[in-house]
Amino acid sequence: MRWMMLSLGMAAQGAGCVFMYGLPFLLPAFRAEFGLTLAQAGILVGAPSAGMLFTLIAWGWVADRFGERLAMTAGLVMAAAFLAGAAATGDPVVLAVLLALAGAGGAAANAASGRVVLGWFPKERRGVAMGFRQTATPLGVAVAGAVTPRFATVQGALLAMAVICAVTAVAVLAFVRDPARGASGPASRTASPYRDAGLWRVHGASALLVVPQFATAAFAVTYLVSARGWDVASAGQLVAGAQFLGAAGRLACGRWSDAVGSRVRPMRQLALVNGVVMVLLAASVQTSWGLPLMIAALVISMSGNGLAFTAVSELAGSAWAGRALGAQNTAQNIVSAVTPGVVGALIAGTGFGVAFALAGALALVAAVATPSEPTPAAVTV
Missing domain, CATH: 1.20.1250.20 (MFS general substrate transporter like domains)
Structure with missing residues (x-):
């Protein structure tokens, strides 16, 4: 069971990486379709990372309070919706905003997938499990490199990324089980570890x-x-x-x-x-x-x-x-x-x-x- 949970957590994080790191493959298409300079196209590429910065801790709170399954599912659904919206717009400013919002949603997997490792694996096996979890980023980049160039337009590539996030969200909702957290449950509060x-x-x-x-x-x-x-x-x-x-x-x-x-x-x-x-x-x-x-x-x-x-x-x-x-x-x-x-x-x-x-x-x-x-x-x- 624990390895299945780890695989789903990796899939969730990897789905976010596909669009986070797949956008650089679209630089020529951004410039050609929207008439952008290289600097302007670079803003589009960096928009998801900028959006992520504002929500990482908030998604961590959601995972702490309500569980990993809810956080990862909600974040991936948001990312899929905003990517689909980005595929439909022809305005580069709106596109940048929607990509930033997609990054804000996709950030959920970064915090919640780490909690899956913490909860499902004993201390003596947690290091290698987290090592597997951290390979989701290069694997996501590899998927992005394989998938993105197959599409001739920005719209097609963004829709493919939206589908990847949506399918992964369904899998997380259907199969992820939050690890047990003791009698106090996920809503328990303890003293802040930042006192140390x-x-x-x-x-x-x-x-x-x-x-x-x-x-x-x-x-x-x-x-x-x-x-x-x-x-x-x-x-x-x-x-x-x-x-x-x-x-x-x-x-x-x-x-x-x-x-x-x-x-x-x-x-x-x-x-x-x-x-x-x-x-x-x-x-x-x-x-x-x-x-x-x-x-x-x-x-x-x-x-x-x-x-x-x-x-x-x-x-x-x-x-x-x-x-x-x-x-x-x-x-x-x-x-x-x-x-x-x-x-x-x-x-x-x-x-x-x-x-x-x-x-x-x-x-x-x-x-x-x-x-x-x-x-x-x-x-x-």
Whole structure:
């Protein structure tokens, strides 16, 4: 039963990722059909992520208060409805608003699917389960890449995304069962876990670790083309392959954390390795070591994401996990929105070495910021 619940949670999160990350494939179509500049089309692509930022914590509260099944179903139905509306409009301003609202609805799965892992899996298996859950993002991107180019128009692609969300919502409504939460039920309230600095430190450390992840993912192709002389197609294939290795790394890190009985210890150690590799990459951008170090940095920076989410859910406890996971997603999304612009400006002004060195330094700060082991009472759910 628990693996079925995990699969449905992954499907819900993956359905949201299909339109969140499928829109970049529509950039040429947006420009051709609506007569937009690249910057204007970019606003459409970023609209769902902007909408998500405003509702992640609210959806976490809904999951905490009323259960995962209701939150995921309602969010996906909203996303499907707004995507269908977006497919019907010819006004780019209305389209941007509807895409933002679709993102606001799709955010429900980010918080609620994490609660499914917390509730259905025992502590000794929760790390690998969360690792599987975190692979929903690269799998959603893969589905988007396979499905979106098959449609000749924006309308057709958006309708396909709406159907994916609607079908997934029906499956969640029909088959998801909220995990038991004890005698007090889903409406129970406990003292805020944010009175403990440990949860704040996990949020902060994981937000810092977004920087090396996006510094490599966003600029690896540019580095390989401009600094190493690769062609764009080959560089893109390498980065895509690294995404799958990163997904496998998330599973491996989850199993590692289950084996050692800790989330924060592997998180701290991986952040330290991440920082060292980024600094070595910064020192080697013009040497033959640049390529293997870039691949290592890409994979390592993606691999530990599930550790932080598992730590947050356990530190928050059952009554607060949805809101805490919403806050975790919010912090990471804010940093991920800012990082490409800042890193891009650094690369343009000073070169790849300084930008990668800064990302490595922040990973080392994250290793220091990661808290020590929580008290047993803090992780009882």
